[in-house]
Amino acid sequence: MINRVILVVLDSVGIGELPDAACYGDQGSNTVGNIVKACGKLDIPNLCRLGFGKIEGVDYLDIPPRIYGCYGRMTEVSKGKDTITGHWEMAGIQLKEPFPVYPSGFPCEIIDEFKAAAGTDILGNYAASGTEIIKVLGQEHVNTGYPIVYTSADSVFQIAAHEDIISLGRLYDMCKQARGILKGRHGVGRVVARPFTGQYPDFRRTGGRRDFSMEPVSPTILDELQQKGLPVAAVGKIEDIFSRRGITEAVHTSNNQHGMELTGEYLEKLDRGLIFTNLVDFDMLYGHRNNAPGYKKAIEEFDAGLDGLTSRLRDDDLLIITADHGCDPVTPSTDHSREYVPLLLYGRNIKPDVNLGTRETFSDIACTIAEIFDIPYKFPGKSFFGEIKP
Known part of the structure; x- marks a missing residue:
């Protein structure tokens, strides 16, 4: 049985261009892959033990002899490549029209x-x-x-x-x-x-x-959890992304390390429900500034701190690590990039070394959380819980 889900979003840590990347001007974007090409091998043993190197298209990371997690990649079907679009989709909202942009300024x-x-x-x-x-x-x-x-x-x-x-x-x-x-x-x-x-x-x-x-345009998994009386703790800018809807507790962060610390504190406070964390430094400090060495170091620092988080997990916890879009610091653009995102899972009560393949939508996360907590609302997508439970 899973009683807590810890969903950690590595903001902008994409792993390769989506099939429609050219429509967004993002041909050749591969946030993690291009960082490795530009800066050398990533030292991320904990993420590799979860199966990062076994994800389709990720052929530049180590594959250790024993894999403890489940792994795959997710496709964004919503129109757009921004923070809200990505987070909303993983919470169960697929946008058919992109949010308006104003490259020439506002009217x-x-x-x-x-x-x-x-x-x-x-x-x-x-x-x-x-x-x-x-x-x-x-x-x-x-x-x-x-x-x-x-x-x-x-x-x-x-x-x-x-x-x-x-x-x-x-x-x-x-x-x-x-x-x-x-x-x-x-x-x-x-x-x-x-x-x-x-x-x-x-x-x-x-x-x-x-x-x-903007307030979410339809119910999210956060709304449904809250309606069922389950806690939803938001760490980082999650509260802002969802316009504070469906959230029972929220804290803001000063950096990635602080975000990990606050996530760990919620593990000591909450017995059931969802802890939803955004770690924004990858995007804000390094992706948008085309700082590939800084981005590489930030990924390695997250990996080094991952032991401290997983050691605090209970047997009834499920950790999900993913991203919301890309922001390749190696390409000339300083904007977000339309990319696949990693899907890594860890829990003592799930099968290890399961390849979840290429998911058709980020909303598979909402579907999975809904199945775990027996929520009847039907989100678009497909739960992967059946593939990982013993």
Whole structure:
């Protein structure tokens, strides 16, 4: 019997382009594979013991003589390659239309309404790297007090502000105002608060980021678990991704290590239910910045810390490790990439060394959790629980 599921998302750790990658401009993307080609062998013995090297297409990792986990890869069927789309799909929502993107900036109708609601003019309104735009516009923002509005290849409306010029509370209020405006055909996936501090030219972003996401468009496995009275603990930005819906407890993280520590703390607190963790450093610090050596080190650090997590698992626990998309730091693009994601499972009460193959949708995770907890709601996809239980 499984009483707890621990779902850990390695944000952007993709393992090779999907068949439709060319439609997204992502030909040749392979986040983990290209890191190995560029930076050399990955030292990740714990993930390899779970079967990472036996996943189809992953021919660059060690395969130890004994495999303790189950392994496979998952295909994203939703339209898009962003954080929300990936997480929503693994929770049971398949999006047939992508969230809108604004590579040329937001239309006047949106910006004018935002300026009226916020009572201020703005700077920016174009697609840019968050670290770069505060270098370019940060001092003008300090001088004028106008917030910096920008976007990216993702469906995001981002607002950057110096904490000494616009308080965190005021920045969050602006984001809520933008969230109220951005709906319907302009319903972007996320409105993101991007506070920063420092003095020109050494501005730096702070840990006060907050995401204001679209509310899920249909029931998720989180909603169904909560409705059944089971705890759903969210670690990292999971709470934001699901607009706080279907979540009973939530904590935010400062880095990957902190996320692992908080996940371990929930193992001591919860007897049943779901612990849902996002580890964002891979994507935020290394993928988007095309820092392949840093990305490699982050994967190895996660692997080194995995022993500390698995040693705290009970016999009735199931650990699921996956990702939400790719973000290949080796290709010229700094955007997310349309890739397969790994599916690795570990538990003392499941069969070892089971090849789960190529799953047709991330939603197989929602179906599996639903079967484990006897939830009648039918999500799209197919449970793999029958393939791993003794």
